[in-house]
Amino acid sequence: MMLETRKLNKTYGQNIALTDLDLKVPNGIIFGLLGPNGAGKSTFIRIINQIIDADSGQVLIDGMELSPKHISQIGYLPEERGLYKKMKVWDQMLYFARLKGLSKSEAKERIHRWLSKMEMLTWRDKKIEDLSKGMAQKVQFISTILHNPPLLILDEPFSGFDPVNAGIIKDEILELKKQGTTVILSTHRMESVELLCDQVALINQSRKILDGTIRAVKNSFRPEVYSVSLEHLKKDIPAEWSAKVVDGVWSFTLPLSGKSPNQLLGELMTYGEIVRFEELVPSMEEIFIHQVKSMQHG
Numbered sequence: 001m002m003l004e005t006r007k008l009n010k011t012y013g014q015n016i017a018l019t020d021l022d023l024k025v026p027n028g029i030i031f032g033l034l035g036p037n038g039a040g041k042s043t044f045i046r047i048i049n050q051i052i053d054a055d056s057g058q059v060l061i062d063g064m065e066l067s068p069k070h071i072s073q074i075g076y077l078p079e080e081r082g083l084y085k086k087m088k089v090w091d092q093m094l095y096f097a098r099l100k101g102l103s104k105s106e107a108k109e110r111i112h113r114w115l116s117k118m119e120m121l122t123w124r125d126k127k128i129e130d131l132s133k134g135m136a137q138k139v140q141f142i143s144t145i146l147h148n149p150p151l152l153i154l155d156e157p158f159s160g161f162d163p164v165n166a167g168i169i170k171d172e173i174l175e176l177k178k179q180g181t182t183v184i185l186s187t188h189r190m191e192s193v194e195l196l197c198d199q200v201a202l203i204n205q206s207r208k209i210l211d212g213t214i215r216a217v218k219n220s221f222r223p224e225v226y227s228v229s230l231e232h233l234k235k236d237i238p239a240e241w242s243a244k245v246v247d248g249v250w251s252f253t254l255p256l257s258g259k260s261p262n263q264l265l266g267e268l269m270t271y272g273e274i275v276r277f278e279e280l281v282p283s284m285e286e287i288f289i290h291q292v293k294s295m296q297h298g
């Protein structure tokens with residue numbers, strides 16, 4: 001287990017930020033940390049990065065209590081980007097790499113490799129303040145991963161990127177996973193969660209309200225309803241199915257109502273030719289919204 005928290009609690013005065021948070025992030029996966037604004041995600045990330053302390057509870061990394069020696073093993077891309085505006089790209093990267101303990105020659109070699117890989121070598125002497133927002137984000141992303149941290153924490157890594165650059169960053173994250181890096185991805189962008197994450201945890205109002213693999217989470221929210229289209233009707237479709245007809249194709253949704261999918265399909269075949277028979281599986285976005293709203297309404 002790469003990272004585990006046990007009953008983590010944190011309050012700021014009257015504000016409860018984390019309540020008994022238990023998380024297990026296995027080695028080498030991309031773990032999505034999801035939750036609406038104010039859920040407690042940044043608080044969790046700040047604790048892992050040892051910027052603040054929890055009030056109680058435990059954080060274990062590979063079974064060992066979190067301590068200052070772990071700082072060099074963690075790469076952290078904060079949501080509020082923190083680059084020095086007057087510094088040049090190259091110097092900025094060198095500074096971060098040295099902070100994380102790389103030797104000067106190793107740092108220079110890696111910076112060169114990354115700038116060239118990302119086609120950014122011509123930027124090396126530009127000041128941060130002269131870069132576009134997206135360019136600066138790329139510099140910060142590379143600065144975060146230069147020291148090859150086994151644990152990478154990315155807070156909204158796609159914000160500020162155009163689709164092409166977001167794609168490049170996504171591919172880099174997948175490549176890092178392939179090399180064994182464990183990634184914690186905190187984001188509101190559910191499409192990136194579905195594409196990237198192996199497991200997720202949804203936090204709301206300081207508590208974890210669900211977690212698991214994307215597949216297991218989705219399975220637990222299957223409404224067991226099928227979307228069906230038929231043509232060349234052999235007999236009338238019951239009015240209560242509220243079918244809509246377009247160009248001779250009749251479409252409607254039907255719950256399984258205790259039948260197996262095959263039984264339902266067999267029954268439907270007696271009505272006409274099946275054009276479509278597909279289970280309605282909710283997206284992570286739908287699950288997120290549904291769960292968060294149902295808590296707001298008690």
Ligand SMILES: Nc1ncnc2c1ncn2[C@@H]1O[C@H](COP(=O)(O)OP(=O)(O)OP(=O)(O)O)[C@@H](O)[C@H]1O
Pocket residue numbers: 012013015016017035036037038039040041042043044
């Ligand atoms: N420095 C602080 N002082 C007081 N309350 C705080 C502080 N930081 C966070 N909080 C409170 O703790 C709770 C959790 O906040 P946190 O920033 O961890 O949420 P978040 O999930 O990261 O939200 P967002 O998606 O908006 O960044 C909120 O109620 C917030 O108001």
